[in-house]
Amino acid sequence: MGKKAKIVAEAYVDGEAKIGHNVSIGRFAEVLSGSVIGDHCIIGSRCIIGHPSKLELQKVDFSAASPKVSDLIVTEPVTRIGAGAIIRSGSIIYRHVVIGEKLRTGHSILVREHVTLGDNCVVGTNAVLDGYIRVGSNSMIQSNCYITQSTRIGNGVFISPGCAFFDNRRIVLGEGLERTTISDYVRIGGGTTILPGITIGRYALVGAGSVVTKDVPPKVIAYGVPAEVKGFQTDEELQKYVDSIETWQ
């Protein structure tokens, strides 16, 4: 337990959890075995850190053995949260998760097993990262988004509220885990649906309310149902976005 760590009596902290300096843990929170919490983190009330994985709980998880997601596996049974995180109340972060510095979340986010997040990410209220996902640094996944397994998200990506990703085009169980890639500095407008197996190229902007059924080239503006390329962004427009996301706190 670090210096000045503040844990209310109503919280549960496992004896093997490692708590950094100046960490605050709220009421009715659970910090379970395998948790490694960096200095100056704020863990809101009713959070669960270190929730057991599906394999640990149900004894079965086909994804865990699939070569389609083998690059995403976090082998250590830890929940490592970098310094300076603010994790708002009701959020749940599983074991087998590694998160960089300065994560900020809304309320009641869910991060399942085998997820890696870089530094300075934002995850909005009720967002679900449903396991087997990698996200770079400085990326934002806003409220009510559903990110499916086998999704790779780059640096400086902005996914607006209410977007949903899927991993199984024909909905035949056992044929899922189709790889979706959201490249660096992509922006996706709110309420967008992204079909399985899609790649969105660097700097592309996808308009709100779109249904993305095929790959989107770099730098374009695409939108509609289905999403089509409607224009291109100037280098100045792209730079303006990149600057805004890198300097934003």
Next chain:
Amino acid sequence: MGKKAKIVAEAYVDGEAKIGHNVSIGRFAEVLSGSVIGDHCIIGSRCIIGHPSKLELQKVDFSAASPKVSDLIVTEPVTRIGAGAIIRSGSIIYRHVVIGEKLRTGHSILVREHVTLGDNCVVGTNAVLDGYIRVGSNSMIQSNCYITQSTRIGNGVFISPGCAFFDNRRIVLGEGLERTTISDYVRIGGGTTILPGITIGRYALVGAGSVVTKDVPPKVIAYGVPAEVKGFQTDEELQKYVDSIETWQ
């Protein structure tokens, strides 16, 4: 209280709740009067089982008296959960609910009053079953779905994440509870909106991101805004799906 039932000190279990053998109840959970929990169930932390109905809490519920949903009423004031359920943390299940064996849920699902679920169902994180609903066996309702009142869902149905159903086409209060029927072995792609009063025929596949404004015939592939029939599935394709959902655990 059954043999080997494990209830942490921080949980609340009503004296009249019936708890099977080898049941585990997590921290800060509430298992209220009328709960009947089958053997080997896992109730996650912060769940509420046996939440009072709208009629019990607000003294008023027009749906309760409507002939449009009279076939869906669960008369007994119980929350009956079959053996082998895994109900993940933060989930809320009301009274007047009957659930078969081996339910598996994500986190923070809501099942309101007068809901019946068959065996082997899956309900994903944040999914809302908003009362007066019947679901058959082996059906999956994935994350972030909103299932409205007066919805009947068959066996082996797969509803992908982020789908939403409604029960009131003109939005005049008092004219709701329009009956929607999702027949056996229907698959619905993610982010789909289903208007009130729709019937989707057996084995139909509705593509992701659709808005379903009229009935969908059996066995077809339909998608788009509004959803139109775009093709038909071979018997082999249908059988592949049926096999996959019946053997999946």
Next chain:
Amino acid sequence: MGKKAKIVAEAYVDGEAKIGHNVSIGRFAEVLSGSVIGDHCIIGSRCIIGHPSKLELQKVDFSAASPKVSDLIVTEPVTRIGAGAIIRSGSIIYRHVVIGEKLRTGHSILVREHVTLGDNCVVGTNAVLDGYIRVGSNSMIQSNCYITQSTRIGNGVFISPGCAFFDNRRIVLGEGLERTTISDYVRIGGGTTILPGITIGRYALVGAGSVVTKDVPPKVIAYGVPAEVKGFQTDEELQKYVDSIETWQ
């Protein structure tokens, strides 16, 4: 503390919170400093009332200083909840929020700072009011809706489940807070996406599954992707809706 207030031992109520007569506070709830709870309110288990604002918690909030939302600021650091509210379990209401009488909510709603709600409003399960929002009286925001900052909602508005609003058309950080206005007695069908900076005129009806990309005139019926005017409502139709929402409880 008012007469007959009933607070279970497992709840936390701050010494400076003001609790009216006959108030009930559920298990594992937190009622924090600055809370002013009217008579006869029911606060469900695991609710948080008086959650600190982003500025109080993170020391930074650009929205707080923006002239685009200065008319929405609630200067007093209170959470004032009018008499007769039913706030269901898991809901979170921030400080700097003022709510009229008889609010009814679903479970796990979130109301962030600088939100004002009139009398007789309904907010459905998992709905997010993400700060800097004004809502009139007799309005309903249904389940899974995401209401963005800088949204003004009138009286008697009905927003169906799964609608999402956004405040930043080009997704350049610092250019957000575009003002969206939903006028009195507007109805919005479920699963609708509303782009930033939109005004929807009085009595308009927007159909389910729409993407609203430009202003909608008063009294029309509009729908589609993008939403277009498809018809007009008779005065009788409008009056039927107005009557239904004003008499509904």
